[in-house]
Amino acid sequence: MNTAWAGGLARHRAGRLLAALAGIALAVALVAALGSFLTVSKATMTQRAVRSVAVDWQVEVQPGADPQAMLSLVRKAPGIRTAVPVGFAHSSAFTAQVQGSTQTTGPGMVLGLPDGYQKLFPGGIRPLTGGTSGVLLAQQTASNLHVAPGDTVGIRLPGTGVRQVRVAGVVDLPQADSLFQKVGAPTQSQPTAPPDNVVLLPSTTFTSLTAQAPAAGVTTQIHAARDAKLPSEPAAAFNTATRGAHNLEARASGAAIVGNNLGAALDSARQDALYAQILFLFLGVPGALLAAALTAAVAAAGGERRRQEQALLRLRGLRPGRIATLSGIEAGLVGAGGAAAGLGIAALLGRLAFGSASFGTSAGTWILWYALAFVLGAVVAAGAVLVPALRDLRGVTVADTRRAGRRTGSVWWMRYGVDFALLIGSWLIFRASSGNQYALVLAPEGVPSISVSYWAFLGPALLWIGSALLLWRLTLLALTHGRRVLARLSLPLAKNLAGTTAAVLSRRRRPLARSVVLLALAVSFAISTATFNATYKQQAEVDARLTNGADVTVTEPPEARTPPGAAASLKVSGVRHVEALQHRFAYVGSDLQDLYGVRPDTITSATSLQDAYFSGGTAGTLMRKLAKQPDALLVSAETVTDFQLSPGDTVNLRIQDAHTKALRTVPFHYVGVAKEFPTAPKDSFFVANASYVAQATGSDSVGAFLLDTGGTHQKQIAAHLRRQLGTSATVSDLTQTRGTVGSSLTAVDLAGLTRIELAFAVLLAAGAGGLVLALGLAERRRTFAIATVLGATRRQLRGMVLTEAILLTAGGLAGGALIGWALSEMLVKVLTGVFDPPPADLAVPGAYLALTAFAATVAVLAAALNGVRRAARPAVEELRDL
Helix, strand or coil, X not given: CHHHXXXXXXXXXXXXXXXXXXXXXXXXXXXXXXXHHHHHHHHHHHHHHHHCCCCCEXXXXXXXXXXXXXXXXXXXXXXXXXEEEEEEEEECEEEEEECCEEEECCCEEEEEECCCHHHHCCXXXXXXXXXXXXXXXXXXXXXXXXXXXXXXXXXXXXXXXXXXXXXXXXXXXXXXXXXXXXXXXXXHHCCXXXXXXXXXXXXXXXXXXXXXXXXXXXXXXXXXXXXXXXXXXXXXXHHHHHHHHHHHHHHHCCCEXXXXXXXXXXXXXXXXXXXXXXXXXXXXXXXXXXXXXXXXXXXXXCXXXXXXXXXHHHHCCCCHHHHHHHHHHHHHHHHHHHHHHHHHHHHHHHHHHHCCXXXXXXXXXXXXXXHHHHHHHHHHHHHHHHHHHHHHXXXXXXCHHHCCCCCCCCCHHHHCXXXXXXXXXXXXXXXXXXXXXXXXXXXXXXXXXXXXXXHHHHHHHHHHHXXXXXHXXXXXHHHHHCXXXXXXXXXXXXXXXXXXXXXXXXXXXXXXXXXXXXXXXXXXXXXXXXXXXXXXXXXXXXXXXXXXXXXXXXXXXXXXXXXXXXXXXXXXXXXXXXXXXXXXXXXXXXEEEEEEEEXXXXXXXXXXXXXXXXXCCCHHHHHHHHHHCXXXXXXXXXXXXXXCCCCCCEEEEEEECCXXXXXXXXXXXEEEEECCCCCCCCCCEEEEEHHHHHHHHCCCCCCEEEEECCCCXXXXXXXXXXXXXXXXXXXXXXXXXXXXHCCHHHHHCCXXXXXXXXXXXXXXXXXXXXXXXXXXXXXXXXXXXXXXXXXXXXXXXXXXXXXXXXXXXXXXXXXXXXXXXXXXXXXXXXXXXXXXXXXXXXXXXXXXXXHHHHHHHHHHHHXXXXXXXXXXXXXXXXXXXX
């Protein structure tokens, strides 16, 4: 009998089974795909973090310790691939004779590198010009001294005379911040910037040069590279790397301190990985729940027929246990078939989007996620098909199935106002979780533990559920008390059956309300997901532009005296505008901060200034203030708080005079707050009028030139300028900066997450609109047949169906738009830590949202027209089959 029952379901209830199977397949595929993507994303973050580090460990030998003994100890440490000693010495100055004049720099650093250092640590030194071995100068030092390969440079060490060395090449130090770190010191005690003047010497030359130098000015570091296999998850990899460094320090017994560059990179990656996990929960779980709800709605659409089938089996003497077994067969068919189809879809998505059915994860990982997704499919099938059948078997009698009576009272959650309570709770939690002092992810630097305030998830979750229930309530109220309005709306389509159509809609208000809510949730999922992804992409671009300053930026050396007129030589082919930007340093009290002098009238011709960057006025308003009031000053928010400034206050800055080199006091008036500014640091800085700064300091020299290329050919123009300028300036382009400033989460770029979620969002919207309506119409074939017998024309039937479809589409799209907008605002605010800087406005992907609305509308109309076509069968035939 079981086989016969299964065959009968396949032959006569194929549409219902396939619809439920499709809902389960969507849920299973979404979970399997997102889970696998999350795993491979974390592994990618770990790999990128490891590759980003040139020197894994900088082990600084403490005074009095034997460097050779420490070198031997490091080389014996587990997981060490190579370790070499590197000497560090402080120089009081570097000098050079160039064209009859003597050029002298300020203090700098001298490094002694062993042979083959660049091959052992390939990311630490980037050759620019000349040789790659021998005496090498950092680009900034070569620019300050105006020297090139083949010239002679003098090195002055404390307690010794000047030693002359011949320059073999000029190099760049991409990881100068970590190379010249204060090993063992906390972040707040680290140098604000690496030294401008650096000379790299062969170890033999360094030893000879520092033989007479005071021991206090010379230190030895052991640079080590690890090859130990790290866990794929960033947090676990961080713990492994940290424990290894601590183990070495313990065995050194205070003779060495480890600068754990690898651990620092993984420390940042583990926070990004946790944000990726949060995004999985925020953006992935609602999709899976929505697919499960779609399956439940599909199953509920055939609930009346299932109860009649149970009644017939009971009348024929079948015991309840046997009927439950038959219901289990249906649930098993739906669950197994849907889960298998979902896994196939996930594998296909992985192949198309990532080139691998496993999404690039290890065998054990993707099998685990696929198994979990399969179990989820079975649970959804049981909850949507088997549980209602068992409930009906216990609580519904055969006589009940013959009654046409329907529940007229409101459900319990409407009586108690659960929807309003949920929305109020969501607002309260949102207010608390979006406060100024709130941190969703807390990852103390260097501490193995990392915590997430998961209760912040309650805000969006309660908003999602509460909005759905409120929309359900409003739809029921409209359908219950708006029969007269419904009749008028259906009149153009239903003609003489307008009143009947309104009565049918009012009578079927509960299934219709369920369909409207389901479509609205699918649309809101698409809107919130697409808006978040578009906003994230937008802010990643804003961060890169803030850091680089413009499409292409030419940064002058600190000691250069480049006039604004030099901009003319930079306006090469493809450059639309060149903007000069002053960069000075100024003291406010004892605090040294960056000072940027701008030309307010033309600064926006080369870079973008958003209103969100400022406080106390818009970007345009504050730039006009700088233009009209020469001594106007924009101050960073941190400085305003530290010095308790009020608008209009006089701020006395001490700035170095260009001629005397002495500090002179220059009065400014505080007119607004600059929270962000192109090329400026993220904490403390000033923005002033360039002409006023030039007048006060006696120099109009430029710190950087911002080049507008119209957003195209940035790499080519930057390469051309590098060849043109040589080592006299540093050229950076926006394309290069995107990869430099982006977190490992940005490196993954959410591209895979976007492709997966947005594709599923369109399918869910189409399914929620069309699938449920199609099944509902299929279950009402008897009604249409009776209406046809009573004289209803095909045009009138089409009008009835299209009226319901239009109401479903309008209500679902409108409700989904409102819920999606509110969810998007809340998600972006709660996940502020993902964005740097926080967005001023949401980025709305209009094309994708239009596609989603179009897909949902087409699905609903297709279902409606198909229902009308099936209703055109001869009424006698239809009634006989039913």
